[in-house]
Amino acid sequence: MQEPLKLDIVISFPDHGFHLRFDPxxxxxxxxxxxxxxxxxxxxxxxxxxxxxxxxxxxxxxxLFGPTFPGVYDKERSVYMLFxxxxxxxxxxxxxxxxxxxxxEAELPLEFPDGTTPVTCRVSIYDxxxxxxxxxxxxxxKAIAPSLPVGSLYMEEVHAKLGEELHFTVGxxxxxxxxxxxxxxxxxxxxxxxxxxxxxQMVIHSASDPRPRSTLCGDYFYNYYxxxxxxxxxxxxxxxxKFIMHTNYPGHADFNSYIKCNFIILGSDFAGTSAEVHSYKxxxxxxxxxxxxxxxxxxxxxxAIQTQGSTSNPFGSTFxxxxxxxxxxxxxxxxxxxxxMFQS
Numbered sequence: 001m002q003e004p005l006k007l008d009i010v011i012s013f014p015d016h017g018f019h020l021r022f023d024p025x026x027x028x029x030x031x032x033x034x035x036x037x038x039x040x041x042x043x044x045x046x047x048x049x050x051x052x053x054x055x056x057x058x059x060x061x062x063x064l065f066g067p068t069f070p071g072v073y074d075k076e077r078s079v080y081m082l083f084x085x086x087x088x089x090x091x092x093x094x095x096x097x098x099x100x101x102x103x104x105e106a107e108l109p110l111e112f113p114d115g116t117t118p119v120t121c122r123v124s125i126y127d128x129x130x131x132x133x134x135x136x137x138x139x140x141x142k143a144i145a146p147s148l149p150v151g152s153l154y155m156e157e158v159h160a161k162l163g164e165e166l167h168f169t170v171g172x173x174x175x176x177x178x179x180x181x182x183x184x185x186x187x188x189x190x191x192x193x194x195x196x197x198x199x200x201q202m203v204i205h206s207a208s209d210p211r212p213r214s215t216l217c218g219d220y221f222y223n224y225y226x227x228x229x230x231x232x233x234x235x236x237x238x239x240x241x242k243f244i245m246h247t248n249y250p251g252h253a254d255f256n257s258y259i260k261c262n263f264i265i266l267g268s269d270f271a272g273t274s275a276e277v278h279s280y281k282x283x284x285x286x287x288x289x290x291x292x293x294x295x296x297x298x299x300x301x302x303x304a305i306q307t308q309g310s311t312s313n314p315f316g317s318t319f320x321x322x323x324x325x326x327x328x329x330x331x332x333x334x335x336x337x338x339x340x341m342f343q344s
Contacts, residue, residue, distance in 0.1 A: 002333045004249045005287065016040050021143075025287075026155055027248060027260050028145040031134070032125040042123070056120045058082070058110055061089055070108060073101035074137050080118070081135040082108075086128025088135045091118035153227070155262045158245070159277055162268050163325040163343050166229075166243055169274060175231075177343050178239045184222060184231060193223035197232065228261025243341040247286040252318070252337040260286060263339065265326070267296075289334045290321075297323050303330070 005024050008031075012019040017036030022029055034040055034050075041051030047064050050056045061082065062068075071082040073093070080091045080101055093101055097112045111117050126134050126143035134143040148154055151170060159167040165176035173187040185191075197219040218235025232242035246258040264277055265284040272280065282296045294300075303319035306329065318337060319330045329338040 004251065004333070004335060009250060023145050026145060028154075030126065030145040031143040034123040034125075035121075037120055037123065050123075056089070056123070057117045058089075058091055058108075058120070059117045061120060062108070062110065072133065072135070072139065074135075074139050077137050079121075079136055081133070081140065083133050083135070086126055088124045088133065088140075089120045090122040090124075090136045092121050093118060155260065156227070158227075158229075158261060158263045159274060160243070160245070160263050160265045160339075160341060161270065162266065162341065164268075166341075167274070175240070175243075177241070180238055180240075181222065181233060184240070188224060188227070191222035191231075192225040194220060195223065196220045197235075225258050228258045241342060245339045245341075247336055247338070249286075249331065249335050249337060251331055251333065254337070262286065265339065265341075268325075284336075284339075286336065288336065290328070290330045290336065291334060293321075293328060293336070 007024060009022040009024055009027060010019050011022070017039030018032060018034040020029055021031040021033065034042070037050040037056045038052055041054065042049050042056075044064055048054055049060055049064055054060070065084050065087070068082065068084055071080055073080050075098070078093050078095065078098060080093050082089045082091065094112070100112065122136055124134050124136075124143070126132070127146040129146060130144065132141040132143065134141050153170055156171070157169040159169060161167070163177070165174055167174050168188075171187075175184060175187055219241070220233055220235060222231040222233070224230070228246040228248060230242075230244040230246075231240055232244070233239065234241045245261040245263045246254060248255060248258050248260040263286065266277065266280060267282050269282075270277075270280055277283065284293055284296060288296075300321050300323050303321050305317050306320050307317035316332060318332070321328045321330060324344045325342060327340040327342075328336055329340075331337050
């Protein structure tokens with residue numbers, strides 16, 4: 001995917017006739033679209049509609065959900081849209097009955113002159129708190145994900161100070177390099193997973209000691225999948241030595257293993273407060289493409305190529321670029337997949 005921030009992330013269930021649309025930036029569900037009503041039976045209160053046994057006709061929908069304002073007729077698509085809060089139905093109108101529906105504002109097409117009633121071809125389910133008319137085509141609004149509750153940790157802004165610490169802005173925690181597992185457990189809670197690190201694959205590039213000591217190097221990770229974060233501890237000192245932050249973009253081998261980490265990377269020259277972070281010129285975020293990173297940090301030379309083979313990773317290799325205190329794993333489309341912070 002060349003531009004993962006321009007298109008929805010869609011999970012499709014063709015056997016059940018619906019798909020889920022997620023906002024590409026926040027990666028939160030914004031819209032459920034049912035495109036084959038015969039394959040999916042819906043329940044409202046104690047009544048059923050749709051499926052192979054109960055046709056979702058205009059009459060049936062109106063009888064179940066009750067009165068509502070007149071809908072909108074899209075003449076170009078020959079579709080009549082009927083709206084309820086957080087819910088809309090699309091009904092195809094045959095060309096011979098187009099005159100039954102006025103342009104835009106239309107009467108309710110409960111029945112056609114021949115006695116038939118239209119059957120819905122699409123149902124859209126979305127957040128009903130905003131006064132939006134979400135439907136098929138450009139005439140209608142785009143569904144957006146509902147607001148997060150106050151204090152939600154989802155997509156929490158994480159300020160990453162190079163060579164120093166991570167600052168979690170909702171909870172107010174500061175996790176510096178050198179912190180212990182007890183410190184991290186106290187501040188962030190129980191990790192989602194803990195696993196021992198295999199031998200460091202980059203140690204061969206080290207001028208000081210390129211020899212792998214053993215299959216397991218003794219270092220270990222705390223995995224916080226719900227924060228998009230891995231923390232690596234030194235196996236001997238039990239102090240933090242690396243932070244790995246994940247963007248969770250489609251097209252990467254780890255996609256959907258982590259929630260996106262909403263990081264803001266700040267250079268060592270940043271001396272402002274949290275309120276001044278957004279005005280900082282040289283910040284790097286999950287939206288920053290690799291060419292912009294090079295403009296901020298300068299050229300770092302050739303990349304190391306990271307690949308797991310087509311069996312483990314059908315999306316192909318990625319490129320790892322290293323700077324002092326930080327390394328970026330970059331996908332072929334120029335977007336950052338992971339950021340690793342360490343102390344040189």
